[in-house]
Amino acid sequence: MTIIRLVPVILLQVFVCVSIISEFGYAQARKSNAGKATAINTGTIRQMAYADSLRLVDTYKDLHQNPELGFMEVRTSGIIAKELQLLGFQVITGIGKTGVVGILKNGDGPVVMYRADMDCNSVKEITGLPYASTKTMKKEDGTETPVMHACGHDAHVTWMLGVARIMVAMKDQWKGTLVFLGQPAEEPLMGARAMVADNMYDKGVPVPDYLFALHTWPIPTGTIENGPGVRFSGSDQLDVTFFGIGGHGSRPEVAKDPVVMACNAVMQYQTIISRGIAAQDAAVLTVGAIHAGVDNNVIPSSAVVKLNLRWFNEKTRKVLLDGIRRINEGIAVSNGLAADAYPKITMKGNVNPLVNDTALTAKVNAALNGVLSPAGIDTERPSSMGSEDFQHLIKPGQKTVYNYIRVGTAHPDLYAKAIAEGKPAPYFNHNGNYQVDLSAIPLGTVIGATGLMALFKQ
Numbered sequence: 001m002t003i004i005r006l007v008p009v010i011l012l013q014v015f016v017c018v019s020i021i022s023e024f025g026y027a028q029a030r031k032s033n034a035g036k037a038t039a040i041n042t043g044t045i046r047q048m049a050y051a052d053s054l055r056l057v058d059t060y061k062d063l064h065q066n067p068e069l070g071f072m073e074v075r076t077s078g079i080i081a082k083e084l085q086l087l088g089f090q091v092i093t094g095i096g097k098t099g100v101v102g103i104l105k106n107g108d109g110p111v112v113m114y115r116a117d118m119d120c121n122s123v124k125e126i127t128g129l130p131y132a133s134t135k136t137m138k139k140e141d142g143t144e145t146p147v148m149h150a151c152g153h154d155a156h157v158t159w160m161l162g163v164a165r166i167m168v169a170m171k172d173q174w175k176g177t178l179v180f181l182g183q184p185a186e187e188p189l190m191g192a193r194a195m196v197a198d199n200m201y202d203k204g205v206p207v208p209d210y211l212f213a214l215h216t217w218p219i220p221t222g223t224i225e226n227g228p229g230v231r232f233s234g235s236d237q238l239d240v241t242f243f244g245i246g247g248h249g250s251r252p253e254v255a256k257d258p259v260v261m262a263c264n265a266v267m268q269y270q271t272i273i274s275r276g277i278a279a280q281d282a283a284v285l286t287v288g289a290i291h292a293g294v295d296n297n298v299i300p301s302s303a304v305v306k307l308n309l310r311w312f313n314e315k316t317r318k319v320l321l322d323g324i325r326r327i328n329e330g331i332a333v334s335n336g337l338a339a340d341a342y343p344k345i346t347m348k349g350n351v352n353p354l355v356n357d358t359a360l361t362a363k364v365n366a367a368l369n370g371v372l373s374p375a376g377i378d379t380e381r382p383s384s385m386g387s388e389d390f391q392h393l394i395k396p397g398q399k400t401v402y403n404y405i406r407v408g409t410a411h412p413d414l415y416a417k418a419i420a421e422g423k424p425a426p427y428f429n430h431n432g433n434y435q436v437d438l439s440a441i442p443l444g445t446v447i448g449a450t451g452l453m454a455l456f457k458q
């Protein structure tokens with residue numbers, strides 16, 4: 001953090017320029033070998049990405065300074081639509097509110113969809129970077145919140161725009177249909193389903209054979225995690241509303257206090273996993289917010305508890321949801337509430353676990369051997385308890401297979417310092433100090449374009 005604060009913008013720019021020069025040499029040196037091994041011209045991909053890196057870093061900084069919350073990504077999707085139109089893509093906008101799709105038909109071959117999510121987080125940025133976000137946005141409930149790209153979706157959009165230029169310039173080296181997709185509202189895990197529910201596949205968006213995406217990750221730039229099988233847990237977001245009887249703070253005996261009910265519930269929920277799920281099975285239950293009341297001396301009539309669940313199979317999910325319902329009803333009974341005043345559960349975002357296709361993942365990793373050192377490709381890392389809705393872009397009933405890569409975007413020096421201090425990473429997604437190493441902008445573009453080229457190879 002301190003290091004980054006002290007590094008002036010000019011040095012970062014110089015660093016990028018130096019990277020361009022050195023990458024040119026590197027690209028030329030590896031060109032023939034990589035090309036032969038994978039039949040993908042990774043030398044040209046690298047050369048193009050690094051030649052484009054100043055523009056891409058500017059795009060990244062602009063997106064970073066102008067973050068937009070889920071389903072409000074009007075500016076961001078506008079930038080994607082404009083750029084893809086300029087590149088000759090057929091562009092469809094306004095899918096699932098702010099979703100955008102660009103289609104490029106280039107002969108017979110597979111349909112490959114590349115997804116970048118666009119939304120930011122309700123987080124106040126504390127990086128101190130010269131291009132830090134200072135924005136606030138009004139949420140749907142009318143409250144104003146600081147906003148920040150604390151999950152790197154600004155990098156995802158930037159990478160996609162860099163990859164688009166390369167794929168168009170190298171059109172003679174792949175055949176098929178390329179679909180770029182700017183997805184809204186990944187953070188609430190609702191945007192992918194919203195696009196499908198908005199009949200995306202009946203509005204001219206080709207059904208993909210393969211689906212592909214990259215996500216920033218706080219591991220060193222130059223490394224990726226891309227293993228086969230389960231990579232992310234399934235997740236549910238739900239609200240529980242406790243109903244009581246409001247009243248004067250001095251007369252709790254004639255009220256029924258939903259604040260106490262909510263607090264009891266939060267503590268009891270923690271026993272669902274510890275007492276109800278086998279130690280070998282992983283699950284998480286987090287209460288991220290409790291909303292109740294306004295004044296010190298007023299007992300409110302309701303309290304809302306906002307939960308987030310993580311699980312890997314339907315059986316565990318059922319144990320969590322049944323446990324929450326039973327605890328809610330137990331609290332209602334012990335407070336003498338009638339059945340019509342039992343707590344209400346509102347299910348919101350839901351996603352299944354993300355499962356990388358084994359063959360597809362191996363194919364992409366083989367191609368990436370041409371641009372990353374073999375030690376930089378980690379295929380062994382266990383699944384994260386994080387979640388994604390990317391896989392819900394698949395048309396229901398369709399057999400689309402996918403690969404999703406976690407791309408290192410932590411500055412290697414900051415990462416090494418964190419490890420030396422006994423921390424697992426210098427910062428984590430969704431924290432106000434989350435940041436993307438600028439040298440990961442061109443490199444992520446190379447990874448994206450190389451992965452796409454691999455998917456087009458039959």
Ligand SMILES: [Zn+2]
Nearest residue numbers: 151187429430
């Ligand atoms: Zn996130």
Ligand SMILES: [Zn+2]
Nearest residue numbers: 151152153186
């Ligand atoms: Zn994310």
